[in-house]
Amino acid sequence: MADIQSVGIIGAGQMGSGIAHVMALAGYDVTLHDVSENAIKASLELVEGNLGRQLAKSKITEDEMKAAIGRIRPAPKMTQLTDCDIVIEAATENIELKKAIFRQLSEVLDPGGIIATNTSSISITALAAVTDRPDRFIGLHFMNPVPVMKLVEVIRGIATSEQTFQVAKTITERLGKTMAVSEDYPAFIVNRILMPMINEAIYCLYEGVGTVEAIDTGMKLGANHPMGPLQLADFIGLDTCLSIMQVLYDGLADSKYRPCPLLVKYTEAGWLGKKSGRGFYDYKGDVPVPTR
Numbered sequence: 001m002a003d004i005q006s007v008g009i010i011g012a013g014q015m016g017s018g019i020a021h022v023m024a025l026a027g028y029d030v031t032l033h034d035v036s037e038n039a040i041k042a043s044l045e046l047v048e049g050n051l052g053r054q055l056a057k058s059k060i061t062e063d064e065m066k067a068a069i070g071r072i073r074p075a076p077k078m079t080q081l082t083d084c085d086i087v088i089e090a091a092t093e094n095i096e097l098k099k100a101i102f103r104q105l106s107e108v109l110d111p112g113g114i115i116a117t118n119t120s121s122i123s124i125t126a127l128a129a130v131t132d133r134p135d136r137f138i139g140l141h142f143m144n145p146v147p148v149m150k151l152v153e154v155i156r157g158i159a160t161s162e163q164t165f166q167v168a169k170t171i172t173e174r175l176g177k178t179m180a181v182s183e184d185y186p187a188f189i190v191n192r193i194l195m196p197m198i199n200e201a202i203y204c205l206y207e208g209v210g211t212v213e214a215i216d217t218g219m220k221l222g223a224n225h226p227m228g229p230l231q232l233a234d235f236i237g238l239d240t241c242l243s244i245m246q247v248l249y250d251g252l253a254d255s256k257y258r259p260c261p262l263l264v265k266y267t268e269a270g271w272l273g274k275k276s277g278r279g280f281y282d283y284k285g286d287v288p289v290p291t292r
């Protein structure tokens with residue numbers, strides 16, 4: 001299989017932006033697509049800001065920063081991804097939305113192109129099945145914030161070929177990240193363990209066991225977590241947390257994965273965490289303020 005040089009990304013949200021950032025810095029040519037042109041614009045600004053942070057800390061040089069920015073091409077149309085060697089999908093965590101994207105992508109991407117998904121929880125096998133190339137389809141699950149987190153979970157669907165797996169391995173290595181291989185079961189490894197903990201923290205809040213501050217301080221200082229679970233939920237996005245819990249609940253049919261009703265209510269309210277300006281914290285001011 002030819003070397004991978006051109007990478008397409010679908011979904012210019014927080015994960016798509018982070019993936020574009022690390023890929024461009026590693027020397028890949030990146031084509032960044034989103035349904036929203038504003039999202040692409042905001043994403044490019046975010047990448048530039050985060051590269052600037054790395055430059056300020058002398059982690060990268062000015063030339064490397066400029067070169068990385070120059071390697072990211074905005075693509076308002078999916079057809080602009082046609083000749084990418086691999087396309088990584090990082091759109092909203094919703095199975096029907098992702099299936100629609102993959103059906104459309106199958107029609108526009110050259111037959112040799114590999115498709116990867118950054119899904120947090122959804123069956124790789126089910127997503128691969130709607131494409132014309134289940135053997136060249138794989139889960140490449142980056143962690144948030146992508147420029148900082150060292151792990152990439154790699155998940156083979158039932159039909160994923162060894163060649164496709166080797167491509168994923170090579171990309172992970174070139175990015176300087178470490179790979180953890182997971183079987184294709186709901187939410188894989190990291191979110192199978194992490195998300196029930198976050199959900200339990202929300203139950204603690206819902207049942208009045210503690211305030212937002214007490215729960216987060218408890219886990220930060222009592223268990224040495226870098227962020228409290230409610231702060232982390234806000235950081236990930238409460239819509240994403242709910243989708244992952246729903247996949248665990250439906251896929252494993254065990255009541256221990258029941259999403260907390262407060263998580264459901266916050267998501268219904270559009271209180272999605274940091275990205276919407278309010279979740280378990282209010283982000284309007286300089287310092288996040290607990291809401292309960």
Ligand SMILES: CC(=O)CC(=O)SCCNC(=O)CCNC(=O)[C@H](O)C(C)(C)COP(=O)(O)OP(=O)(O)OC[C@H]1O[C@@H](n2cnc3c(N)ncnc32)[C@H](O)[C@@H]1OP(=O)(O)O
Binds near residue numbers: 054190
């Ligand atoms: C939901 C899923 O499917 C899977 C997931 O991703 S689950 C989420 C996994 N992620 C986590 O658990 C993150 C937990 N939090 C942390 O590790 C840390 O709080 C953190 C790295 C995010 C920030 O660390 P911190 O010490 O509080 O802040 P700070 O000192 O400002 O930043 C540390 C570094 O991260 C960088 N950073 C912080 N936030 C960043 C962001 N949003 N984007 C890019 N870089 C960021 C900083 O520039 C800094 O870089 P250097 O070490 O190179 O100087």
Ligand SMILES: NC(=O)C1=CN([C@@H]2O[C@H](COP(=O)(O)OP(=O)(O)OC[C@H]3O[C@@H](n4cnc5c(N)ncnc54)[C@H](OP(=O)(O)O)[C@@H]3O)[C@@H](O)[C@H]2O)C=CC1
Binds near residue numbers: 034
């Ligand atoms: N958040 C996290 O911590 C992590 C998330 N992930 C996974 O990464 C994926 C993206 O998450 P995240 O970046 O947080 O989400 P965001 O909400 O930040 O971004 C999703 C982006 O996808 C766009 N989008 C929606 N529909 C389409 C479409 N049909 N075609 C192209 N773009 C589309 C959205 O546009 P619009 O806003 O206009 O709808 C938005 O810009 C999800 O699968 C999530 O589970 C994986 C690891 C960590």
